[in-house]
Amino acid sequence: MQIYLPIAEVSVNAFVLLGLGGLVGILSGMFGVGGGFLITPLLFFIGIPPTVAVATSANQIVASSFSGVLAHFRRKTVDLRMGVVLLVGGLIGAALGVILFNYLRQLGQVDLLVRLCYVVFLGVIGGLMFIESLRAMRRSRRAGGAPKRRQHNWIHGLPFKMKFRTSGLYISVIPPVLVGVLVGVLAAVMGVGGGFIMVPAMIYILGMPTKVVIGTSLFQIIFVTAFTTLLHATTNYTVDMALAVLLLVGGVIGAQVGTQIGLKLKAEQLRVLLAGLVLLVCGKLALDLLLQPSELYSLGDGSGQ
Amino acid sequence: MLWRLCLCLTLLALPLRAEEVVAGLSQARVSITANFAGSEILVFGAIKREAPIDEVPLNVIIAVSGPATPVVVRRKARQFGIWVNSDAVEVDAAPSFYAVASTAPLSQILSNTEDLRHRISTPRAIRAVGVTDTVADTENFTQALMRIRSRQGLYQTDPEAVVLREQTLFRGSIALPANLTEGLYTTRIFLTREGRVIDAYQTAIEVQKVGLERWIFRLAHDHPLIYGLLSLAIAIAAGWGASSFFRYVRS
Numbered sequence: 404m405q406i407y408l409p410i411a412e413v414s415v416n417a418f419v420l421l422g423l424g425g426l427v428g429i430l431s432g433m434f435g436v437g438g439g440f441l442i443t444p445l446l447f448f449i450g451i452p453p454t455v456a457v458a459t460s461a462n463q464i465v466a467s468s469f470s471g472v473l474a475h476f477r478r479k480t481v482d483l484r485m486g487v488v489l490l491v492g493g494l495i496g497a498a499l500g501v502i503l504f505n506y507l508r509q510l511g512q513v514d515l516l517v518r519l520c521y522v523v524f525l526g527v528i529g530g531l532m533f534i535e536s537l538r539a540m541r542r543s544r545r546a547g548g549a550p551k552r553r554q555h556n557w558i559h560g561l562p563f564k565m566k567f568r569t570s571g572l573y574i575s576v577i578p579p580v581l582v583g584v585l586v587g588v589l590a591a592v593m594g595v596g597g598g599f600i601m602v603p604a605m606i607y608i609l610g611m612p613t614k615v616v617i618g619t620s621l622f623q624i625i626f627v628t629a630f631t632t633l634l635h636a637t638t639n640y641t642v643d644m645a646l647a648v649l650l651l652v653g654g655v656i657g658a659q660v661g662t663q664i665g666l667k668l669k670a671e672q673l674r675v676l677l678a679g680l681v682l683l684v685c686g687k688l689a690l691d692l693l694l695q696p697s698e699l700y701s702l703g704d705g706s707g708q
Numbered sequence: 709m710l711w712r713l714c715l716c717l718t719l720l721a722l723p724l725r726a727e728e729v730v731a732g733l734s735q736a737r738v739s740i741t742a743n744f745a746g747s748e749i750l751v752f753g754a755i756k757r758e759a760p761i762d763e764v765p766l767n768v769i770i771a772v773s774g775p776a777t778p779v780v781v782r783r784k785a786r787q788f789g790i791w792v793n794s795d796a797v798e799v800d801a802a803p804s805f806y807a808v809a810s811t812a813p814l815s816q817i818l819s820n821t822e823d824l825r826h827r828i829s830t831p832r833a834i835r836a837v838g839v840t841d842t843v844a845d846t847e848n849f850t851q852a853l854m855r856i857r858s859r860q861g862l863y864q865t866d867p868e869a870v871v872l873r874e875q876t877l878f879r880g881s882i883a884l885p886a887n888l889t890e891g892l893y894t895t896r897i898f899l900t901r902e903g904r905v906i907d908a909y910q911t912a913i914e915v916q917k918v919g920l921e922r923w924i925f926r927l928a929h930d931h932p933l934i935y936g937l938l939s940l941a942i943a944i945a946a947g948w949g950a951s952s953f954f955r956y957v958r959s
Contacts (some may be wrong), residue, residue: 405745407888409917409924414745414886462939469858469947515792629940638938642930644939645742645920651943655950700852701793703780 410643411455416650417424419449424463424650425564426655431467432666434677439595439628440525442650443517444684453514455643457504457593458635462647464596464628467654468621475618484613485579486622489601493627494582496587501634504592508639514701520593522689528680529597536674543671570611570619578609583623591631596624599681727766728756729909730840731897736911738884739918748887749913751809752879753897761875765808767810767817768878769898771828772913774805774862775891781849792812795888797849801835804889805862809869809880819903826905828898830854830863861885890915890925 406417407467423445431438439460445458473480507513563576582604586597601620605611611619636642738747777801785794795902810817814829827833843849847932856887857863862885870880893913899906917925928935 406742407740407744407886409919410928412887412889418833462943463941466943466947466950469944470951471947473948473951488817510754512793515790521788629943631938632940632943633933634826636928637932638725639930642928642939642944643934644924644928644935646944647939648946651946655946659954693818695786696784696791698856699784700711700849700856701782702853702856703782 406645408451408455408643409644409645410641411451413450413452415449415451418648420649421653422654423449424655424662425657426653427650428467428654428659429661429664430677430680431654432661432663433668434661434673438467438654439597440521440593440599440681441684443593443595444521444688446646451643451646452641453517454508454639454641455646457517458632458639458641459643459646459650460595461590461628461631461635462642463650463654465625466633466647467658468596468625468628469705470655470658472618472621472625474556475621478618479566480615481618481622482567482611483622484565485570485572485609485611485615486619488565488576488579489583489619489623490584490626491589492585493587493623494583494630496584496589497591497627497631497634498587499584500588500591501631501638503588505638517593518688518692520589522685522692524589524593524600525681525685526689528603529678529685531603533678533682536671536678540671540675557681567611570609570615572609572611574609582608583627586623587627587631590627591634592622596628598624626644660697688695716876723748725777726757727762727899727907729758729768729897729899729907730754731909731911733895733911733913735796736913738913738915740888740890740915740921741918742920744886744888744921746888747884749882749884749895750879751882751895751897753909754878755876764901766797766872766875767812767900768872768880769808769810769818769828769900770870770880770882770943771809771880771896771898772805772807773803773833773894773896774889774915775893776801776803778802779853781853781952783852795843795849797843799834799844799850799853802853802857803833804891805884805893806830806833806857807864807866807882809864809866809882811868811870811872811878813867814865817900817903818898818905822903822905826896826898826908827848828896830865860887862887888915890917920927 404417405414409412427438427442430441442463443460444454446460447453472481504513507516564573565576566573582601586601589595589597589600598620602616605616605620606613632642713785731751734750755766779799780796781799782793782796784791787794806816808828818828823829823832831850836854854863870878872878893915895911895913897909
């Protein structure tokens with residue numbers, strides 16, 4: 404069944420979109436990620452204009468994160484105070500990101516920026532996660548408790564300290580705000596929630612306990628992606644409601660299926676799989692940049708628009 | 709006075725137009741609905757004439773053109789080992805859709821000067837007057853524009869799509885693809901003999917989003933803030949709905 408998307412102005416198969424939403428939903432349910440890093444490139448692939456893909460993914464992430472954060476609120480694993488501090492940074496970052504996005508759109512380099520961001524971030528995160536989880540698997544095979552590292556580093560020397568009771572932390576607000584800004588910029592430019600950057604940053608840089616990390620990250624992602632959606636909707640008119648609804652329906656169902664699959668696998672196995680997937684997407688995008696494209700020319704809007 | 713002059717001129721002009729096109733379209737309005745998957749427009753007509761049919765055969769050209777907008781054509785080049793957009797050429801006005809159907813290949817039935825005057829063939833329909841002078845080979849850029857749009861089904865040339873019977877009745881069809889944009893699609897019909905255009909007829913097809921498509925598009929452009937908030941409301945409702953639905957199913 405073909406469906407004409409009113410904002411993207413292309414006609415695509417509705418079942419392809421439902422399936423795409425479902426597939427990403429399964430993965431996000433399995434691994435606890437928003438799935439934005441997968442859905443945006445996949446939308447490019449089926450011919451949705453990049454600007455629409457980025458803006459609409461942000462809207463879709465609002466839905467999946469909201470669904471996820473409700474479960475965490477019930478389990479009381481959301482550090483609201485930390486979430487708000489991250490959010491302040493996130494909103495500043497998102498505003499900067501949209502400005503950067505529009506500036507590069509005029510230069511015609513937005514495609515390049517989005518792709519480069521993907522290759523660099525997916526490559527680094529995927530690589531680190533892959534090595535880390537392989538090590539964890541080897542350790543668990545040898546049997547023996549994983550060494551707990553609780554580092555006291557430069558983070559603890561910074562001013563403006565604040566108490567985060569849920570996380571059991573007493574640290575400066577500067578690092579969380581900076582992490583927030585970084586994730587906000589990425590959310591606006593890449594159309595992702597930034598969970599795949601936020602989660603490792605919270606664990607390794609801020610030293611937050613793992614059990615509150617996902618809930619808190621989801622909490623702040625909702626607001627940052629909601630803000631990004633609004634900014635894209637009011638400045639670029641590129642949020643496609645019809646596209647978002649189709650992705651949502653698939654995604655929401657897929658997420659529940661994915662959660663069931665995820666419960667049957669071991670944590671290390673899950674992480675290796677996720678790392679492999681991230682590296683796969685990264686490799687595909689990197690090849691596109693490195694190999695000579697079959698069509699050297701591309702079309703864009705006139706500069707007057 | 710002016711009216712009389714007009715009448716005189718019309719009367720004088722009439723005998724010169726020995727052969728006239730009379731044409732119609734199967735539909736003058738195309739509605740883009742949610743399940744729009746392209747549309748086929750049938751163009752039909754006849755040649756009205758007072759005198760007996762000329763020995764030299766006639767030819768018919770049908771050209772449908774979507775609204776013209778400026779387009780930036782960019783070329784990738786290898787820099788620091790990766791492929792990035794480097795040179796760009798701005799084409800002043802390129803139709804979003806352009807289809808030429810005729811009874812024979814354009815090169816055989818239309819002279820160059822007539823093509824220039826009426827802008828019939830695809831390269832002529834693209835206006836690239838003020839192209840930037842930073843790039844030497846602007847020709848390659850306009851060709852790329854035509855190549856890309858042809859691949860998307862937006863630019864079509866079919867030299868056999870029009871059938872002319874007994875030098876009098878003709879009929880042709882234009883396939884409008886699914887990735888159409890809104891606007892007024894000018895439809896021109898040319899009658900040619902020995903490369904010269906002897907008569908032309910012009911009408912328009914209105915392509916418009918209707919129903920939900922139109923409502924969403926208008927809302928997004930007229931009230932972007934409300935639209936953005938509505939998108940968020942849908943997203944939050946879907947997230948909340950899914951979460952509570954599956955909780956209910958499990959319990």
